[in-house]
Amino acid sequence: MAGWLRTSAAALVCFVALVLLGRVLPNWFVLVATLAFAKGIVALGLVVLMRCGLVSFGQGIFFCTGAYAAGLTIRLLGLDDGVLLTALGGLLALILGLIIAPLLAGYRGIFFATLTLALSMIAYGILDKVSWLGGSDGFNLHAPSFVGYHPATPQDVSYAIFVLTSLATVVAAALCRIHFDSLRGLLSLAARDNEIRVEYLGASVRWVSGMNFAVAALLAGIGGALSALSLGHIDPDFAFWTTSGEFVFLAILSGYASVTAVFVASIIVELVRSYSSQYFPNTWQGALGLFLLLVILFLPQGLGSLLLVRRGKPKSQEVRAESGK
Amino acid sequence: MTPLLQITGLQKSFGAVVAARDISVFARRGERLGLIGNNGAGKTTFVNLVTGYLKPDAGRVVLDGEDIAGLPPRRVRRSGVSRSFQIPQLFASLTPDENLLIALGIASEDGMSSWRPARSAAMTAGLDDLLTRFRLDEYRHHSIAALPGGVRKLVDVAMAVTHQPKLLLLDEPTSGVAAEEKFPLMDVIMRALAGSDATVLFVEHDMEIVGRYAERVLAFYDGRIIADGPPAAVLGDADVQRYVTGMAS
Numbered sequence A: 001m002a003g004w005l006r007t008s009a010a011a012l013v014c015f016v017a018l019v020l021l022g023r024v025l026p027n028w029f030v031l032v033a034t035l036a037f038a039k040g041i042v043a044l045g046l047v048v049l050m051r052c053g054l055v056s057f058g059q060g061i062f063f064c065t066g067a068y069a070a071g072l073t074i075r076l077l078g079l080d081d082g083v084l085l086t087a088l089g090g091l092l093a094l095i096l097g098l099i100i101a102p103l104l105a106g107y108r109g110i111f112f113a114t115l116t117l118a119l120s121m122i123a124y125g126i127l128d129k130v131s132w133l134g135g136s137d138g139f140n141l142h143a144p145s146f147v148g149y150h151p152a153t154p155q156d157v158s159y160a161i162f163v164l165t166s167l168a169t170v171v172a173a174a175l176c177r178i179h180f181d182s183l184r185g186l187l188s189l190a191a192r193d194n195e196i197r198v199e200y201l202g203a204s205v206r207w208v209s210g211m212n213f214a215v216a217a218l219l220a221g222i223g224g225a226l227s228a229l230s231l232g233h234i235d236p237d238f239a240f241w242t243t244s245g246e247f248v249f250l251a252i253l254s255g256y257a258s259v260t261a262v263f264v265a266s267i268i269v270e271l272v273r274s275y276s277s278q279y280f281p282n283t284w285q286g287a288l289g290l291f292l293l294l295v296i297l298f299l300p301q302g303l304g305s306l307l308l309v310r311r312g313k314p315k316s317q318e319v320r321a322e323s324g325k
Numbered sequence B: 001m002t003p004l005l006q007i008t009g010l011q012k013s014f015g016a017v018v019a020a021r022d023i024s025v026f027a028r029r030g031e032r033l034g035l036i037g038n039n040g041a042g043k044t045t046f047v048n049l050v051t052g053y054l055k056p057d058a059g060r061v062v063l064d065g066e067d068i069a070g071l072p073p074r075r076v077r078r079s080g081v082s083r084s085f086q087i088p089q090l091f092a093s094l095t096p097d098e099n100l101l102i103a104l105g106i107a108s109e110d111g112m113s114s115w116r117p118a119r120s121a122a123m124t125a126g127l128d129d130l131l132t133r134f135r136l137d138e139y140r141h142h143s144i145a146a147l148p149g150g151v152r153k154l155v156d157v158a159m160a161v162t163h164q165p166k167l168l169l170l171d172e173p174t175s176g177v178a179a180e181e182k183f184p185l186m187d188v189i190m191r192a193l194a195g196s197d198a199t200v201l202f203v204e205h206d207m208e209i210v211g212r213y214a215e216r217v218l219a220f221y222d223g224r225i226i227a228d229g230p231p232a233a234v235l236g237d238a239d240v241q242r243y244v245t246g247m248a249s
Helices: A002-024 A027-050 A060-077 A082-104 A109-129 A154-180 A183-193 A195-201 A205-231 A241-254 A259-279 A284-298 A304-311 A316-323 B043-051 B073-079 B096-107 B121-133 B149-160 B179-192 B207-213 B231-236 B238-245
Strands: B005-014 B017-027 B032-037 B058-063 B081-084 B167-171 B199-203 B216-221 B224-229
Touching (some): A027 A205, A060 A082, A060 A205, A082 A205, A183 A195, A241 A284, B005 B043, B032 B238, B073 B081, B149 B167, B179 B207, B216 B231, B216 B238, B224 B231, B224 B238
Parallel strands (some): B032 B216, B081 B167
Antiparallel strands (some): B005 B058, B216 B224
């Protein structure tokens, strides 16, 4: 129980700090941080999945589910509460994840990755062609409200979405930390290492994979809804393979030992992207690629390994597992 | 007294190769049985059939009144059967500590559905007891890859006993272990199991080990059991000496 309390207290402190920081940081940085956190939540879901040995190249399908759920709720039902839309985005993505999970839970490696990619591209195709979903251009969203609060200025809207995203981030991060430190979290690492032994010990690898997949879907849906609210626009690119690839990029960059590292990595990538697109508008993807290359060369276990070394954590459970060495 | 394990007419073929030919055998509760036979005699196939890794073509495997033949390993385990492996099947990226925690967690009442911390007080107590019984204390935080072969075997067996099985199958527990370490290894395993009424079947090639630790021996040859009885009688059997131990005069 002490672990739960410590994690919850840390999450609360982080949330308060973020809320205060959001007030003093420039608006452009608040926007960057909001998007970074929203994408970080999706990457955190991927990390959950990677801990049981699976990599999804199709998280875009859940990301777009969350985004379109939020957008269509505003557009069709007129409901615009940010908290409700975020919860709805996560819930619908979770339901979709629970439907797909039994179909994919028996697959591993490249087969799993390819199937998830295929599903996300089917979603992209549908979104691109169906006109009442906005077609290839997508559609715009008006600014949401927040539990009865209607921000007056665009800056207030940005700040309110930042606070909501920060709340979702710290809650997701805390729950994932508790999950990683639990028996269930340890079982994910076991399923990745030796499926046969897990079955012989009496647990189901399919169940572990399926549950992790559903959690990843939920987080992707939440991230999608928050991204849509932050950008004020939705289009089929939310489901495109490059979007899914970006989440894999983030997960590799952070490694899967540290929850905090996922969000640190996400902010770094958003900053690199912002500056690169400003100074090298035609080659910014190359700059991102070079950055990832350097990380793989010099930090093969991701940024998280730096944080763990600082905390003096034993190498066995986390870092060594992460690299597969 | 009804035997714990009653196997009748167990058969398994792989194409033209018959790995189990109409095997019928029983085991009493708490009995220690040694399984001997040359390579390809069908010992590991027998273990795999009992533990659900292979489905028999025919036959029954009744454990404590329940037919477990053909059930998957997870279900067989829930019925009270556990096993260790010739090549230890461990979670290689974790420490022995963590390997055992996972085994204990799955064996615990709420299984792995729990979000409770892996190192709760109850789990730690169980872990410490297991580490002490199997003399693994000094290795608990080592990397699995860095462990000596014998220690890996002990971790493998320790993981198998976490849910207090009714039937424990040990597939060559001393294989790959230096000659001088075999008896100490078996001593540790048998002492760790001393308080348990589990029936133990162990596959073994070393006849001295079999002679010392088995109460009864099953000799396999060509997918059949050719001898079943006390160690002295089985090891002295002419067919066993001809086909298994190679000590025929």
